[in-house]
Amino acid sequence: xxxxxxxxxxxxxxxxxxxxxxxxxxxxxxxxxxxxxxxxxxxxxxxxxxxxxxxxxxxxxxxxxxxxxxxxxxxxxxxxxxxxxxxxxxxxxxxxxxxxxxxxxxxxxxxxxxxxxxxxxxxxxxxxxxxxxxxxxxxxxxxxxxxxxxxxxxxxxxxxxxxxxxxxxxxxxxxxxxxxxxxxxxxxxxxxxxxxxxxxxxxxxxxxxxxxxxxxxxxxxxxxxxxxxxxxxxxxxxxxxxxxxxxxxxxxxxxxxxxxxxxxxxxxxxxxxxxxxxxxxxxxxxxxxxxxxxxxxxxxxxxxxxxxxxxxxxxxxxxxxxxxxxxxxxxxxxxxxxxxxxxxxxxxxxxxxxxxxxxxxxxxxxxxxxxxxxxxxxxxxxxxxxxxxxxxxxxxxxxxxxxxxxxxxxxxxxx
Ligand code: AMP
Ligand code: MG
Numbered sequence: 001x002x003x004x005x006x007x008x009x010x011x012x013x014x015x016x017x018x019x020x021x022x023x024x025x026x027x028x029x030x031x032x033x034x035x036x037x038x039x040x041x042x043x044x045x046x047x048x049x050x051x052x053x054x055x056x057x058x059x060x061x062x063x064x065x066x067x068x069x070x071x072x073x074x075x076x077x078x079x080x081x082x083x084x085x086x087x088x089x090x091x092x093x094x095x096x097x098x099x100x101x102x103x104x105x106x107x108x109x110x111x112x113x114x115x116x117x118x119x120x121x122x123x124x125x126x127x128x129x130x131x132x133x134x135x136x137x138x139x140x141x142x143x144x145x146x147x148x149x150x151x152x153x154x155x156x157x158x159x160x161x162x163x164x165x166x167x168x169x170x171x172x173x174x175x176x177x178x179x180x181x182x183x184x185x186x187x188x189x190x191x192x193x194x195x196x197x198x199x200x201x202x203x204x205x206x207x208x209x210x211x212x213x214x215x216x217x218x219x220x221x222x223x224x225x226x227x228x229x230x231x232x233x234x235x236x237x238x239x240x241x242x243x244x245x246x247x248x249x250x251x252x253x254x255x256x257x258x259x260x261x262x263x264x265x266x267x268x269x270x271x272x273x274x275x276x277x278x279x280x281x282x283x284x285x286x287x288x289x290x291x292x293x294x295x296x297x298x299x300x301x302x303x304x305x306x307x308x309x310x311x312x313x314x315x316x317x318x319x320x321x322x323x324x325x326x327x328x329x330x331x332x333x334x335x336x337x338x339x340x341x342x343x344x345x346x347x348x349x350x351x352x353x354x355x356x357x358x359x360x361x362x363x364x365x366x367x368x369x370x371x372x373x374x375x376x377x378x379x380x381x382x383x384x385x386x387x388x389x390x391x392x393x394x395x396x397x398x399x400x401x402x403x404x405x406x407x408x409x410x411x412x413x414x415x
Contacts, residue, residue: 001266004286004287004288004289004293004353005285005286005287005288005341006287006288006395007287007289007321007354007395009289010285010295010297010322011259011321011322011325012328013297014297014304014322014325015183015325015326015329016260018304018326018329018330019329019330020185020329020330020331020332021185021186021187021188021256021330021331021332022185022186023037023038023183023184023185023186024037024054024134024183024184024185024311024333025062025181025182025183025184026181026182026184027181027182028171028175028179028180028181028182029171029234031166031171031174031182031184032166032167032168032171032415033165033166033167034165034166034182034184034185034187034227035163035164035166035184035185035225035227035331035332036160036161036162036164036166036170036182036183036184036185037162037183037184037185037332038161038162038164038183038230039160039161039162040155040158040159040174040179041156041157041158041159041176042153042154042155042156042159042177043155043156043177044153044155044177044178045149045150045153045154045155046150046151046152046153046176046177047147047149047150047152047230048149049103049104049105049147049149049152050088050101050104050146050147050148050149051102051104051105051146051147051322052099052100052101052102052103052105052112052145052146052147053101053112053145053146053147054101054112054114054115055100055101055114055118055122055143056094056098056099056112056113056115056118056145057075057077057092057097057098057099057112057115057118057120057134057136058081058096058097058098058105058106058109058111058112058224059075059089059096059109059111059112059113059136059140059143060091060093060095060098060108060109060111061110061111061140061141061143062112062142063075063093063094063138063146064113064136064138064139065139065140065141065395066139066219067136067137067138067139067140068137068138068139069137070290072119072135072136072137073135073136073225074133074134074135074136075094075095075096075133075134075136076094076095076132076133077095077096077097077098077130077131077132077133077134078091078095078096078252078404079091079097079106080097080098080126080129080130081097081098081099081100081103081104081106082100082103083102083103084103085102085103085104086104087103087104087105087106089106089107089108090106090107090108091106091107091108091109092108095108096113096134096136097109098120098130098325099112105146108141110146111140111142111143111144111145111146111283112140112144112145112146113136113138113140113144113145114138114145114326117136117137117138117200118134118135118136119134119135119137120134120389121401123414132362142252144248147204153173153176155370159173159177160173160174160284163332163334165334166182166184166331172239185331185332186331186380187227187228187229187331188223188227188228188229188256188257188327188330188331189228189229189254189255189256189257189357190223190228190229190230190233190255190256190257190258190259190323190347191250191251191253191255191257191258191259192216192219192220192223192230192231192232192233192259192260192261193216193233193235193236193246193250193258193259193260194213194216194235194236194260194261194262195235195237195238195243195246195260195261195262195263195271195272195310196213196214196235196236196237196238196262196263196310197237197238198210198211199212199213199235200212200213201213201235202217202302205375213235213322214381215261215262215308215310216232216233216261217232217236217317218258218312218381219261219308219315219319220232222316222319222323222324222325226324226327226328226331226333226336227327227331227333227411228257228327228331231253231255231325233246233249233250234246234249234251236260238249238263239271240271240274240275243263243271243272243275244275244278244279244350247260247275247276247279247300248279248335250300251279251300251301251303252344255267255303256303256304256330257303257304257305257306257323257327257330257342258300258303258304258305258306259305259306259307259308259319259323259325260272260296260306260307260308261307261308261309261315262308262309262310263307263310264284264294264295264296264307264308264310265294265309265310266294267382268414269284269294269296269307272296272307273299276296276298276300276305276307279300279301280298280299280300280301280302280303281298281299282296282297282299282300282304282305282307282340283296283297283298284296284307285297287318288353288354288395289315289317289321289353289354289355290351290354290355290356291309291311291313291314291317291352291356291378292308292309292315292317292318292321292356292378293309293353294309295307295308295309295318295322297322304326306318306319306322306323308323309378311378311379311380312378312379312381312384313377313378313379313380313383313384314360314378316381316384316409317356317390319337320337320390320409321356324337325337331369337409338409338410339392339407339408339409339410340368340389340407340408340410340414341368341369341390341405341406341407342359342361342367342368342369342370342389342401342405342406342407342408343369343370343404343405343406343407344370344391344400344401344402344403344404344405344406345362345369345371346371346372346391346402347368347400347401347402348372348391348397348399348400349398349399350393350397350398350399350400351398352395352396352397353395354392354393354394354395355392355393356390356392356409357372357374357376357390357393358373358376358383358384358386358387358390358391359371359387359388359389359390359391359393359408360371360372360373360386360387360388361388361389361408363414363415368408368414370389370406370408373386373387374386381401384411387411388410388411388412388414389408389409389410389411389414390408390409390411391406391407391408392406392407392408392409393406
């Protein structure tokens with residue numbers, strides 16, 4: 001038997017020429033879940049001005065440094081500062097200004113006394129004019145209940161680094177800085193093609209001997225899950241003409257990656273092989289991987305191409321192992337691949353290839369225990385539905401005993 005190519009070596013070859021896609025400008029809200037293409041430097045401070053963190057009265061802290069409920073300090077109210085206004089007054093000794101949360105402090109003031117520490121009561125609608133005098137029951141230090149200018153962000157500061165995956169909070173920061181458009185890395189466009197006479201598109205009646213094409217939908221889901229744009233091409237029949245026509249259609253969509261499924265196993269690939277040889281340069285690899293031994297990889301018209309196996313679980317796992325890292329390299333997304341250490345709940349047999357077995361995970365006494373989901377047939381797609389993780393049996397290992405510690409690739413957050 002010819003030697004199998006190791007997963008790591010195959011991946012190293014695949015990743016060797018992959019670089020980041022260019023940036024594009026998108027509207028702020030469309031930047032969610034995208035990768036920031038450039039550093040973002042603040043051109044304003046946030047807050048832009050010192051403001052009150054409470055509804056209350058702006059005061060000079062020195063005036064009330066000895067105030068208490070038994071010895072209140074009386075201040076004259078000289079102004080009213082609702083949010084959205086900018087005070088022009090100068091607060092002098094013995095004076096206070098009614099102020100709302102977020103409103104700018106008047107000059108001269110250096111603290112805010114919350115309304116509940118005064119004898120004043122704010123009306124619900126805030127429409128009642130402030131009293132002429134207030135009693136302050138609480139001693140204050142300079143800066144109390146004041147959010148200084150630049151407390152959150154200083155103008156000129158780098159706030160977000162290129163390469164950041166934008167979540168709701170990053171979108172909020174960009175909004176607070178007034179950015180309406182955001183430079184993000186272009187999403188990888190991935191053309192997805194199924195091959196096989198037996199394949200029927202969902203929604204159409206199933207003829208005897210036929211099956212529905214699930215792979216192109218699974219793969220489109222994976223592409224989108226990993227931040228790509230999926231372009232499904234209609235399935236190709238097992239004829240040279242049709243395979244050629246569909247691959248050409250895939251390339252016409254100007255993809256960054258082309259993926260096909262099926263037609264790469266021995267006996268199936270002659271048609272596909274001929275067409276791939278016409279369109280580009282593709283190698284047929286036998287990988288030391290289970291499931292997913294046959295893999296075609298190369299370039300078609302300069303575009304990276306993956307010929308994944310047809311079996312639905314094999315297609316998913318080879319995508320995860322080989323295509324996903326390419327998508328990460330093109331998009332700059334942080335890798336979502338998380339492995340944890342788990343304990344084999346029973347013995348597992350393997351065949352010496354690196355194996356990704358579908359397992360359920362359960363927490364027991366601070367350990368995470370892995371047990372099989374049942375059949376490990378690469379045609380049984382529900383094993384991927386049941387699985388919490390893929391248990392990784394390393395190359396060269398044919399059996400692991402119960403209690404062995406292994407790595408597992410999480411497919412969903414562990415409960
Ligand atoms: P092949 O690589 O063409 O020998 O296909 C291997 C197995 O995967 C066969 O059982 C196919 O019917 C199945 N298969 C191939 N393509 C798909 C697809 N798009 N969706 C579901 N199963 C498929
Ligand atoms: Mg086939």
